[in-house]
Amino acid sequence: MLRTNKDNMKQQIQYKINSKTKPLGSLGISELLAEQICLVQNTLHPELKNPTILVFAADHGIAQCGVSAYPAEVTSQMVLNFLNGGAAINVFCRQHHIQLKVIDAGVNFDFEPHPQLIDAKIAKGTRNFLIEKAMTAEQLQHCFAKAREIIEITYANDCNIIGFGEMGIGNTSSASMLMSALCNLPIEDCVGRGTGLDDAQLQHKLTILRQAQQNHPKPLNAQEALQFFGGFEIAQICGAMLAAYEKNMLILVDGFIATSAFLCAYHIKPEIIKNAIFCHQSDEQGHQKMLNYLNAKPILNLGMRLGEGTGCAVAYPIIQSAVNFMNEMASFESAGVSNKK
């Protein structure tokens, strides 16, 4: 039987993994990660270069409806916190020497220029999708074009592994709407407490989102879903993931909102899943079902639900461990260790 080069590479990778001085399969998920990374990079000597996390921030018209536990100005305040180095994502990126950039995809605030801030503002927040489309078709195309530019720059900086985070008060509502539309699940299955709604607030959010669903036709595709429900940061992440896939980068998928962006990208380009590393399972209800839809097994389950790309950053050393064991561990033969009886 003829084998393709890819089958051949897969066999060679498996052989290399199995020849390492450890019981077969005993590194669990790390072995699957090593295999995936080697396949993406088409090599037996994988390498992670200049890991970068891009945090996209934007405001949401739907926040006017009281769907979040926090006031809308927290979006801009948290962007300033990112730029001052005080947020969780700053701490974890510093720990793991991950480059961090913040993208103003559409925050309702005028920021001073800052070396870590990229201006890709589409507008000062989406429109309220309870009553109208979150963005125009032109704005969506603008999101994709800006995202592509940002990836071009990141790729030019010799980065081959990229994570995506988000900040945007109200954006779990957009993510829930996208999930419901693209996974064909009732909105009830897709709505959670976000940053910490109580029971009554959760009911209110659900009522609003159910109404919003009735106010729009069923979206025909991912692009239309993004246009209907936003947000600018989710659309830019989706576009950036697609552009990163074209550059054959490894794509780190974070929690509920980032995964909803991935879900859109996956609907546009299903092959993207080959390059996706699902970093963690969020505590936000709905994320597990979204991961199931994607048949994704995340690396971590730490009960986190913070966004910002924090799941990507915390999972990064485990991805690095997979690469390191592949490159550095001795084989049974080289170490003179007896193999299985």
Next chain:
Amino acid sequence: MLRTNKDNMKQQIQYKINSKTKPLGSLGISELLAEQICLVQNTLHPELKNPTILVFAADHGIAQCGVSAYPAEVTSQMVLNFLNGGAAINVFCRQHHIQLKVIDAGVNFDFEPHPQLIDAKIAKGTRNFLIEKAMTAEQLQHCFAKAREIIEITYANDCNIIGFGEMGIGNTSSASMLMSALCNLPIEDCVGRGTGLDDAQLQHKLTILRQAQQNHPKPLNAQEALQFFGGFEIAQICGAMLAAYEKNMLILVDGFIATSAFLCAYHIKPEIIKNAIFCHQSDEQGHQKMLNYLNAKPILNLGMRLGEGTGCAVAYPIIQSAVNFMNEMASFESAGVSNKK
């Protein structure tokens, strides 16, 4: 109501965690880790100093009964692999700047001196516990005394967080016997495939261990269980954990065998659990039940079953993340971020 200083410290820790710029509780397990570490160190500014992993190695008389998928000489071969830097634990310790020492607790081999090797050999392997006690009472005391010395040295090197790994062909059999005795569980619930037994080999292992259980009285306590079933590395890890607790170190608990050593230490000194961080859930059947017995929720579940302390090493950056967010993240107040509505 009067409050003790500890209650007061606990409140202060919780207040500090909750004032960080993130939704309440949104860092999940990391917040529990931060609280535990602050409580152990009695501070709001925790610190991990000179992290160290000690890998204890020894041979087992029971290996003669064909309970392992690998030949007994793999114990000494793997020790040499550790000293040459080629094993999984070497790779992960290098990645995270963790000091690694290897302890010959009772390997059936004469090693040349090596800067990373500590000679604490009790004998060239335990006796076969199918037919007799694995070690004498004097040998067990010797194990505890040697372990204490090693911890004294590590503590003198200003280490405050220590992980324990093991290597010893046959040692899942000892761990299963300890678990069955100390958790009061039938041996069937405690036996697994170890380094990779097939169905028939697993049945054979179970038959041997069931017979061994019949050949000994029920152990009166953890010390007697260790004496009956070994091994030297498990007894030394148990003693080292107890000594580390006396020094108020953080104790990283690895997989099935290391947890069986912790189980013994816990039976001797239940308070030790305050300092224990359970790093991962092993894929070895039985580990989940052992963790349940200890009411322990491990950090990682990566499907690993390699031993050597690899679970501790891979989990280490997540523990460091917990300390880092506590020390480095801004508060709502300091960052000027609005809190919950």
